[in-house]
Amino acid sequence: MMNVAVVGQGFVGLTLSVFLSSKKLQVFGIENNQNKLKTIQIGKSPFFEPNLDKNLKKCLKLKTLQFVESLNPIFPKIDVVYICVPTPNRNNSIDLKFIKNVIYEISHLLKSTKKKPMIIIKSTVAPQTTNLLLKILSKNSNKILGVDYFLIVNPEFLREGSALDDQMNPHLIVMGCEDSKSQHKIKNFYKKLYPEKIPRTYTNFSTAELIKYSNNAFLATKISFINSISNLCEKIPGANVDDVANAIGTDPRIGSLFLKAGPGFGGSCLPKDLNSFISVYKNFGIQPILLNSVKNVNEKQSDQILSILKNRYKKLEGKTISILGISFKENSDDLRESRSVILIKQLLNENCKVKVYDSLALENTVKLFKNTIEYCNSIYDCSKNSDCLIIMNADKEFKKITHKNISNMHKKFIIDTRRILKISNVEYIALGKNSDNY
Numbered sequence: 001m002m003n004v005a006v007v008g009q010g011f012v013g014l015t016l017s018v019f020l021s022s023k024k025l026q027v028f029g030i031e032n033n034q035n036k037l038k039t040i041q042i043g044k045s046p047f048f049e050p051n052l053d054k055n056l057k058k059c060l061k062l063k064t065l066q067f068v069e070s071l072n073p074i075f076p077k078i079d080v081v082y083i084c085v086p087t088p089n090r091n092n093s094i095d096l097k098f099i100k101n102v103i104y105e106i107s108h109l110l111k112s113t114k115k116k117p118m119i120i121i122k123s124t125v126a127p128q129t130t131n132l133l134l135k136i137l138s139k140n141s142n143k144i145l146g147v148d149y150f151l152i153v154n155p156e157f158l159r160e161g162s163a164l165d166d167q168m169n170p171h172l173i174v175m176g177c178e179d180s181k182s183q184h185k186i187k188n189f190y191k192k193l194y195p196e197k198i199p200r201t202y203t204n205f206s207t208a209e210l211i212k213y214s215n216n217a218f219l220a221t222k223i224s225f226i227n228s229i230s231n232l233c234e235k236i237p238g239a240n241v242d243d244v245a246n247a248i249g250t251d252p253r254i255g256s257l258f259l260k261a262g263p264g265f266g267g268s269c270l271p272k273d274l275n276s277f278i279s280v281y282k283n284f285g286i287q288p289i290l291l292n293s294v295k296n297v298n299e300k301q302s303d304q305i306l307s308i309l310k311n312r313y314k315k316l317e318g319k320t321i322s323i324l325g326i327s328f329k330e331n332s333d334d335l336r337e338s339r340s341v342i343l344i345k346q347l348l349n350e351n352c353k354v355k356v357y358d359s360l361a362l363e364n365t366v367k368l369f370k371n372t373i374e375y376c377n378s379i380y381d382c383s384k385n386s387d388c389l390i391i392m393n394a395d396k397e398f399k400k401i402t403h404k405n406i407s408n409m410h411k412k413f414i415i416d417t418r419r420i421l422k423i424s425n426v427e428y429i430a431l432g433k434n435s436d437n438y
């Protein structure tokens with residue numbers, strides 16, 4: 001049986017470990033955060049992801065998956081090592097500290113192993129990063145690429161909320177290699193892991209890195225595009241952004257996905273990858289005109305909500321504002337770059353009283369905002385005594401709000417950033433619809 005190590009047990013690493021272990025590989029999940037390690041060792045995921053806990057427990061029971069703190073003691077038996085550590089932003093460009101740490105460690109471990117391991121980069125990295133990592137590996141280990149070890153850039157495209165399904169059935173497998181032996185190795189390894197029908201792209205390091213950045217930048221562009229149409233719709237009598245999006249989405253050259261207008265994109269990937277892509281352009285002396293606009297539209301989008309409130313109330317100080325949905329999207333407890341978090345900070349700056357409700361993300365919200373806001377366990381509690389209720393994500397619970405849920409609001413005023421609510425006899429403003437439409 002092949003022994004596989006997966007370094008970093010976050011969204012990507014943990015779901016990958018569970019997937020690989022279900023394929024009857026012997027998997028070692030490496031996690032250096034003690035609290036996270038303890039949690040996953042008892043079969044609990046540190047974050048919400050549908051079906052993950054159940055599958056994690058199954059793998060632990062079968063003993064095809066175990067979690068350890070460090071790569072060091074197990075490295076001599078490892079055939080494949082995946083790198084799934086964070087690649088965050090620092091000063092708006094990519095911070096390579098985590099990935100470099102792992103590569104330095106592997107380069108030293110390579111010196112003494114008798115195996116010829118395959119090293120697979122899953123973390124999202126900027127073009128030319130893997131060339132740099134290769135230099136570290138070859139200089140420190142004195143081993144030769146394609147002879148003593150193999151190196152592949154294999155970016156991840158999973159979506160939080162369907163991460164396990166996406167691990168099993170990716171829409172595409174990108175494999176970037178600089179030598180034919182690495183390409184041969186990964187091709188054979190993935191032949192057994194993934195159905196034949198899944199398209200494969202074989203390319204070099206830089207193009208593989210560029211594919212992932214371009215993919216995320218294009219998704220971000222679609223969202224900012226429809227949000228700028230949405231802003232125009234609000235001004236034109238009768239206009240409705242959803243009708244526009246649905247219609248243009250039927251054109252196969254455009255496609256219907258990522259055309260939902262809203263409060264802007266957030267999450268752990270799009271904002272950070274867009275920022276580092278912008279800095280890649282600058283490093284090569286090219287003005288990132290388009291990507292800067294995508295970013296600007298996104299950043300202005302949460303100001304839209306604040307201006308609606310300011311137009312309505314003139315003075316926001318002392319008003320009670322209720323926020324439904326804190327995570328960056330429904331079915332998630334991930335607050336990274338969530339537009340709700342930005343809005344809450346803006347409202348606190350205006351000296352508003354903020355109440356929040358989210359069926360999955362309250363625990364993480366408490367860690368972030370401590371006692372500065374009020375946490376509620378239902379829509380009813382959250383809307384009580386409120387001057388405005390703001391729907392921030394498309395959780396299915398929010399679609400069913402009735403007058404009963406909001407009977408104790410101080411002012412029956414709702415801002416619906418996703419246009420999911422159908423309710424009459426309240427003051428209702430939806431982003432992307434002209435108010436003459438109600």
Ligand SMILES: NC(=O)c1ccc[n+]([C@@H]2O[C@H](COP(=O)([O-])OP(=O)(O)OC[C@H]3O[C@@H](n4cnc5c(N)ncnc54)[C@H](O)[C@@H]3O)[C@@H](O)[C@H]2O)c1
Pocket residue numbers: 007008009010011012013030031032033036084085086087098101102122123124125156157158159160268269
């Ligand atoms: N989250 C997504 O939806 C997604 C999708 C595609 C690609 N990616 C990319 O994948 C990478 C990982 O993302 P994520 O969301 O899983 O990150 P994450 O922050 O959820 O998890 C990363 C984990 O790595 C651990 N870690 C850091 N250094 C380590 C080390 N030296 N040894 C062991 N563990 C270590 C951290 O403690 C953390 O638990 C990033 O580059 C991200 O851009 C993420």
